[in-house]
Amino acid sequence: MLPCEAGDEVGGCPSWPAICASERRLRRALWASGASVWEWQQAEDLLVMDPISLPGGVLRLPTLSPAEFMQRLHPEDAEPAGQTWRSHLQGVRPDFEMSLRLPHAGRLRWLRLHGRAVERGADGQALRVIGTVKDMTGEREAAEALQAMARELEQVAGRDGLTDLPNRSGLESYLTSRLGSTGGFALLQLDIEGFKDINDSYGHEAGDRLLRAASERLRGVIGPTRDGLLARWSGTSFCAVLPPDSGETEVRATAQGVIAAFSSSFEIGGHQVSLTPSIGAVLAHRDGDTAVELLRKVDVATCAAREPGRNGLAFYDAGLEDDVQRRVRLFSLLRADAERNGFAFVAQPKVDAAGRAIGAELLMRWPTEAFGYVSPVEFIPMAEKLGLIGLMGRHALHAAARLAARCQAAGQALPVAVNLSPKQLLQPGLDRQLLLACERAGIAPALLELELTESALLVGMEVVTPVLQRLRRQGFSLALDDFGTGYSSLSYLRQLPFTKVKIDRSFVMDIERDARALQMLEPMLRLCEVLGMSTVAEGVETPAQFEALRQLGVPEFQGYHFARPMPLEDWARRVEQAAGAPVPLPG
DSSP, rough: OOOOOSSSSGGGTTTTTTHHHHHHHHHHHHHHHEEEEEEEETTEEEEOOOOOTTTEEEEEOOBOOOOHHTTTSSSSHHHHHHHHHHHHHHTTTEEEEEEEEEETTTTTEEEEEEEEEEEETSSSEEEEEEEEEEEEHHHHHHHHHHHHHHHHHHHHHHHHHHTTTTOHHHHHHHHHHHHSSSSSEEEEEEEOOOHHHHHHEEEEEEEEHHHHHHHHHHHTTTTOOOOOEEEEEETTTTEEOOOOOOHHHHHHHHHHHHHTTTSSOOEEEEEOOOEEEEEEEEETSSSSHHHHHHHHHHHHHHHTTTTSSSEEEEOOOTTHHHHHHHHHHHHHHHHHHHHHHEEEEEEEEHHHSSOOOOOOOOOEEEEEEETTOOOOEEEEEEEHHHHHHHHHHHHHHHHHHHHHHHHTTOOOOOEEEEOHHHHHHHHHTTHHHHHHHHHHTTTOOOGGOOOOEGGGGGGOOHHHHHHHHHHHHTEEEEEEEEEESSSEEEEEEEEHHHOOOOOOOHHTTTTTTTTHHHHHHHHHHHHHHTTEEEEEOOOSSSSHHHHHHHHTTTTTSSSTTTTOOOEEHHHHHHHHHTSSOOOOOOO
């Protein structure tokens, strides 16, 4: 700790009387302003805080580790606080600064913490951090009271305070007025997806700035017209009422304009962020005669617009009601099965250039009694929306570790690949989860190969890089999946510690009929070779594809030509029956 903390008198530090006197004055000044001092040192890994001044008293916190302190916080603050703290320790953030909620004496107290590393090691890791903490509860409560008043006034005025568009109340009033006339018109709901990751990674203030920017792009396409309206419906959803006599033609033209407007990314905090609009549409009088009915049906259409193949636009029809009911049932089933691990796992072998099995990829399947097997294309986005992807990812990690352990026990060190989702990368303690799975199964980290798609890296290089570097140091193999489909893959290869690159199946499928596919593959393979990374060709389905890729020098393959995904028990049994010899594949 700092000098003079053992006692109040300057005489307690006879060797540094001037420093101690100066520090006493500084601490008194801070105390007078309501702030207190805290300190952390790497050697002890403890947060030591002076008493925090409260109205009518003080808050004394025991000496705790940062992890123990985070556990005391409000659940919504613990994860972002831990992420910000680790980023500062690693040198990614120059300061540690956050507002946090701490339960105390039956209420939540808002604390404002600010600190900075005053010592760092040769590796850039913080050795000592000093900062201030101040109780901001009174100011926050006053601000929230003012915001509540503003919201009440906003509802009365019918305007949204963030975007300055008509709000829900204003939209309903406008719809009711328009429905009083005999002419028809179109109503669109525009649901903008992609905000949750921004709020999780950069905070709600960044999310608000992004929402305002999105609303400005919508204004540029739809804009205020004499007989139309753009309104903020709720959260990240907007509604547009088109002019009289607008029909499907006008809806499609407007939807194309919106999708084109959102095809270019937004810049938030120096990062490029992509948002995706899903658009539902109804026609007044054809689909309903009241505002309530039209708004309910346009919401149903918007849910359908999010499904693959809709190109972002869906018109309402009665059959969609059944689809919505199905999705509601699937959401409920998915929650239950995520808790009890009601999933099936399959393994698809990987082979070398001689066609010998050298490992497998673990894939998740979801069997249900009511709907049979639900495709991952459908249930993975559901899991992300419900916040279940982390739990389901843990089930997959442990299943992969157990499979690798069973192969190891049979005398075959065959790695098992498993996918990591973007949400898992954002979870604190991911490396501890992985190491725990390996420890329980009794395998080395090298037997787990972690596959990441480019979308998993869009949360930001400053977040992803330290996580992946730690995983590599701990011995895990890292593979970039679907290489060649994104725009930033080359920069990812240069900056991130991947050991393997999986060439997307779209290149493999075209090899036999498109000479350009081979011409594109060759420099990609040479690049990976220069960077010291192995390559895997996935989606190999024919002998001709296998031979062409082998001639190019691809060392590893995966696809139906060798084996389809099989139950884990079948794969494990084949490995055990091989008794150390090459594992036979079904072909």
